[in-house]
Amino acid sequence: MKKRPTILDVARHAGVSKSTVSLVLQNSTLVKETTREDVAKAIADLGYVYNRSAAGLRGAASGLIGLIINDLRNPFFTEFAASAQMTFAQKGYSTVIANTDEDPDIQAQVIDSMIEHDVSAFVISPSYGGDEQPFDRIRRAGIPTMQVLRQVDERTDLFPFASHDYKAGGVLATEHLIDLGCRNIVFVGGLEDRPITLERMSGYVETMGAHALVPSVFHGRPSRVFGREIALKFLDSHRQIDAAICFSDLVALGMLSGLAEVGIRVGEDFKIVGFDDIEESSLAYPRLSSVRCDTALFGKNAAEAMLAWIVDGERPPDTKRYGVELTKRQSSLGAG
CATH class of the missing domain: 1.10.260.40 (lambda repressor-like DNA-binding domains)
Incomplete structure (x- = not known):
């Protein structure tokens, strides 16, 4: 038959x-x-x-998008998710959002659940670790899927990847600090050997080498807590350091707090540049210099790329990186 x-x-x-x-x-x-x-x-x-x-x-044609985020507690990812969700809503699509809290087992669980509910597409900012089985199940289900901000599956012909040009951001931040006269610049934050850490570090390492300067990295969780701890601990024994580029604004904001506690004037005695330019960067004191990624626009662009794929059959490129810029504020320029 x-x-x-x-x-x-x-x-x-x-x-x-x-x-x-x-x-x-x-x-x-x-x-x-x-x-x-x-x-x-x-x-x-x-x-x-x-x-x-x-x-x-x-519910096969419900127009439901699965939006899976590795850490919704981080304002950077929250802003991305909100922007993508609003863009889908404007086109008549509903979005189910899941926070995996950097846990690959939870990620696998929510992927399976969303496949069972027959989502139209996935947009995933993935957690590291685990295996490729969840993405293999997505492939077998034939569901269009984009990886955003982080890449864990190398098969971009199946799962296109979109992110920011983090390397260029590292170059901009490092050149800015060198132009201000800094020579002992460190990179702070990011878990060791994670692809996203290596990516955000790469421009810093390359630029330091080009200026015959020695790079130095202090790895750790990209959190305020780690930033504050580093500010309190390592400056006592590393007084020669005059500037830091932080893996994220959360780390940088933690450093601002720690340095204030020990009486070091950020922007004058010590200079800091963050990464992401979340809203709080412009509200803190001193205001934080940061590599601006325009996360809201990125969320809109990612959602529009997915809509073009599922509605019109226009598949996104295998890999796409959006430009970044450096927003210079008091934490590197000084109070003046």
Whole structure:
């Protein structure tokens, strides 16, 4: 007996995603007419019959996006998630958001749950660790998936990756401090050997070498607590250090607090540049210089790229990096 064609067969035949076929079957206005015609032709060619009642039970065309974030406690990721969610909402898509709290087991669990609920697509800022099985299950389910801000699966032909040009940010921050006369510059924060840490460090290491300066790194969790601890501990025994580039603004804000406790004037006696330029960077005192990544715009761009994929069949590039800029404030320039 010949196997009955499925919605996945239609999607492959038409060269679109399963979610796009579902939208066509529901007569959604989100699909371009040319795409609708391609799907209709594939349905006719294959003799596919739409079981509307079963699809309704599964919620197959609900237009639900799975947005999985590694750390929603961090304002950087919260701003990204909020921006992406609002962009999806403006196009009629609902978003289910999960915080994995840097736990690969929780990440695998929420991926499985969202697959069961037949999400139309995934946008994942992934946790490190674990194995590739969750992404293999996504592949078998045929769900369009983007990795954002972090890459854990090398198969970008299956799971495109989008992020910021962190290396360029490190170069900008280091050149800025060197131009201000700093020579003993350290990099603070980020767990050792994590790809995101190496990426954010790379511009710093390269620029220090180009100026015949010796790089020095203090690894640790990218948190306020670590930043404060470093400020209190290492400056006693490393008085020659005159500046720091921090893995994140959270680390930098922690350093601001710790240095204030021991009476060191940030911007005058010691200079700091953070990474991300979260809102609090412009509200702290002294105001924090930071590598600006425009996370809100990135969230909007990522959501729009996913919508173009699932609605129009326009797949994002395998890898895309967005530009960054350096916002200079009191923590490096001084009070004046």
